[in-house]
Amino acid sequence: MTQPILTGKNLVKRYGKVTALDHCDFELYPGEILAVIGDNGAGKSSLIKALSGAVVPDAGEVFLEGEQVKFHSPIDARAAGIETVYQTLAMSPALSIADNMFMGREIRKEGFMGKYLKQLDKKKMEDFARQKLSDLGLMTIQNINQAVETLSGGQRQGVAVARAAAFGSKVIILDEPTAALGVKESRRVLELILDVRSRGIPIILISHNMPHVFEVADRIHVHRLGKRLCVIDPKDYTMSDAVAFMTGAKEAPVQ
Amino acid sequence: MTDSQSYEDVVKDKGETQFAQFEDERKGFLGTVQHTLHVNPALVPLIILVTAIALFGMLLGQRFFSAGTLTLILQQVQIVGVLAAAQTLVILTAGIDLSVGALAVLCTVIMGQFTFRYGLPAELSLLIGLCFGALVGAMNGFLVSRVKIPPFITTLGMWQIVLASTYLFSRNETLRSSQLREEAPSLLFLGNKVSIGGANFTFGVILMILIVVALAYALRSTAWGRHVYAVGDDPEAAQLAGVNVHKTLMSVYILTGLICAVAGWVMIGRFSSVSPSASTGVIGNIQSITAVVIGGISLFGGRGSIYGAFFGAMIVGVFEMGLRMAGADPQWTFMLIGMLIIGAVGLDQWIRKVSA
Numbered sequence: 158m159t160q161p162i163l164t165g166k167n168l169v170k171r172y173g174k175v176t177a178l179d180h181c182d183f184e185l186y187p188g189e190i191l192a193v194i195g196d197n198g199a200g201k202s203s204l205i206k207a208l209s210g211a212v213v214p215d216a217g218e219v220f221l222e223g224e225q226v227k228f229h230s231p232i233d234a235r236a237a238g239i240e241t242v243y244q245t246l247a248m249s250p251a252l253s254i255a256d257n258m259f260m261g262r263e264i265r266k267e268g269f270m271g272k273y274l275k276q277l278d279k280k281k282m283e284d285f286a287r288q289k290l291s292d293l294g295l296m297t298i299q300n301i302n303q304a305v306e307t308l309s310g311g312q313r314q315g316v317a318v319a320r321a322a323a324f325g326s327k328v329i330i331l332d333e334p335t336a337a338l339g340v341k342e343s344r345r346v347l348e349l350i351l352d353v354r355s356r357g358i359p360i361i362l363i364s365h366n367m368p369h370v371f372e373v374a375d376r377i378h379v380h381r382l383g384k385r386l387c388v389i390d391p392k393d394y395t396m397s398d399a400v401a402f403m404t405g406a407k408e409a410p411v412q
Numbered sequence: 413m414t415d416s417q418s419y420e421d422v423v424k425d426k427g428e429t430q431f432a433q434f435e436d437e438r439k440g441f442l443g444t445v446q447h448t449l450h451v452n453p454a455l456v457p458l459i460i461l462v463t464a465i466a467l468f469g470m471l472l473g474q475r476f477f478s479a480g481t482l483t484l485i486l487q488q489v490q491i492v493g494v495l496a497a498a499q500t501l502v503i504l505t506a507g508i509d510l511s512v513g514a515l516a517v518l519c520t521v522i523m524g525q526f527t528f529r530y531g532l533p534a535e536l537s538l539l540i541g542l543c544f545g546a547l548v549g550a551m552n553g554f555l556v557s558r559v560k561i562p563p564f565i566t567t568l569g570m571w572q573i574v575l576a577s578t579y580l581f582s583r584n585e586t587l588r589s590s591q592l593r594e595e596a597p598s599l600l601f602l603g604n605k606v607s608i609g610g611a612n613f614t615f616g617v618i619l620m621i622l623i624v625v626a627l628a629y630a631l632r633s634t635a636w637g638r639h640v641y642a643v644g645d646d647p648e649a650a651q652l653a654g655v656n657v658h659k660t661l662m663s664v665y666i667l668t669g670l671i672c673a674v675a676g677w678v679m680i681g682r683f684s685s686v687s688p689s690a691s692t693g694v695i696g697n698i699q700s701i702t703a704v705v706i707g708g709i710s711l712f713g714g715r716g717s718i719y720g721a722f723f724g725a726m727i728v729g730v731f732e733m734g735l736r737m738a739g740a741d742p743q744w745t746f747m748l749i750g751m752l753i754i755g756a757v758g759l760d761q762w763i764r765k766v767s768a
């Protein structure tokens with residue numbers, strides 16, 4: 158078997174008395190879409206936060222392409238090519254779409270103004286943001302400077318997904334990216350996920366939507382009580398099997 | 413958008429169609445006003461300022477509406493104006509700084525006493541004063557960002573500490589104009605003025621305007637500025653989005669401390685003296701917060717323009733001057749300022765409703 162691109166070993170994360178991650182293992186292989194499913198509070202978000210530097214695990218190790226990595230903030234993970242859409246979206250509501258897309262990786266103007274006065278190249282960033290959003294079918298051209306807070310929930314999610322897809326180079330993590338989306342917008346995001354995979358970039362998709370999961374996932378990581386219960390192939394099991402595993406109604410298959 | 417039955421067809425046939433357009437749904441005149449203010453938060457204080465100048469101009473004629481009087485107002489607000497610029501930075505990060513005025517006064521005492529008591533060259537004392545301001549700012553920033561003490565409490569404590577240090581260190585000693593003029597003219601540098609026609613611009617006024625313009629540029633056109641807004645808006649989101657929240661907060665508080673020290677230098681020029689009991693130490697914080705709030709900057713952070721704070725400081729100055737010239741009881745100034753503060757915050761609540 159090939160080497161996983163992203164590995165978690167024995168990850169532990171506690172919040173006071175709550176153990177959100179209980180010696181959890183995780184593997185993501187090159188070029189695949191890995192769905193992570195599990196009940197609310199199972200620790201799915203905690204898992205991807207530990208992988209993306211948003212939280213530092215209390216114990217356990219993370220490996221990227223076989224090398225151990227220690228991310229202390231999302232900035233570290235981003236620099237390593239891991240891009241995440243968090244469940245909370247991580248947007249600054251009062252700032253514009255373009256500002257949000259480039260938060261923490263702003264482009265400066267060339268020449269004197271950029272070098273010495275650190276002036277941002279707003280036009281370049283706006284054009285790029287506009288392009289990425291229209292790729293997603295999420296945008297009419299004139300509104301890229303609109304504050305994010307004036308967008309609907311679905312539109313905000315679209316912007317967050319576009320941001321991750323635009324900048325992720327090694328791994329893209331999506332935590333419930335279609336939760337606030339309508340039918341058509343969800344379809345767009347699924348197409349985008351498939352498109353990202355066809356560019357060779359693996360994706361971790363957390364979702365509650367079983368039809369979506371079974372449509373796009375290559376493998377399904379079933380998360381239960383803070384750890385990986387099993388990994389299943391969507392071709393071998395039905396959606397109700399998957400739900401039964403994650404709720405504990407059915408014994409997990411022996412791996 | 414409502415034709416959900418055929419959504420699969422839409423997606424398949426018209427893959428390029430934009431089906432989630434970013435339409436502006438707020439309609440009508442009020443909606444337009446709300447949107448305009450949302451985009452240009454300094455517009456309201458500017459309108460109030462221009463209206464106030466026009467009204468007093470009509471009421472008092474040439475006596476008020478002259479280059480001399482209007483630039484005198486600038487001179488009267490220069491200290492509060494610089495402090496308000498510093499205060500704006502902290503308030504944009506959803507903080508508040510109660511120590512600004514006291515820190516400015518302590519910096520004047522340091523600049524003065526290092527020159528006269530320790531015999532350092534005035535320029536060096538000035539530099540030490542500026543560094544000291546930045547250092548106190550760094551302490552505030554560290555307490556807020558790392559130790560997680562709320563900004564109000566941190567700076568309430570720092571205000572008292574700085575105020576007490578001022579009296580202890582100065583031994584309650586005032587440095588007089590004649591002393592300064594003879595032995596430390598560079599401390600008085602910002603009191604010099606250029607006159608164009610009847611207009612008198614002190615260097616302190618010019619420096620205040622330069623600070624406001626420079627900060628406006630940095631806040632609007634640099635990554636640092638975008639990060640300041642993002643941190644004030646939602647620090648957790650900013651952190652997840654890749655902003656170094658701690659570094660941003662530290663830079664804001666250090667810069668605020670430095671600008672307070674500059675305000676101290678402006679003070680020496682304005683009063684031609686160094687006095688540990690200058691009223692700025694006690695009311696400078698409230699004056700600067702008043703200017704910032706009237707200027708339409710949200711106390712909840714992340715919203716507003718530094719020009720608003722400048723206009724806010726000017727509005728207070730225009731009211732004071734205009735009402736005094738009109739012979740009104742000075743209490744009317746406080747009455748009007750009080751109403752403006754409440755009005756401005758009410759307006760902010762309304763503007764922020766676009767996010768609903």
Ligand SMILES: Nc1ncnc2c1ncn2[C@@H]1O[C@H](COP(=O)(O)OP(=O)(O)O)[C@@H](O)[C@H]1O
Pocket residue numbers: 172175176177195196197198199200201202203204
């Ligand atoms: N920041 C936090 N503080 C305290 N408890 C938390 C925090 N984040 C998550 N938890 C707890 O950890 C557990 C796992 O949460 P989470 O990872 O969000 O699960 P999921 O994403 O699968 O719904 C839950 O019991 C949740 O309440």
Ligand SMILES: [Mg+2]
Pocket residue numbers: 201202203244332
């Ligand atoms: Mg979750």
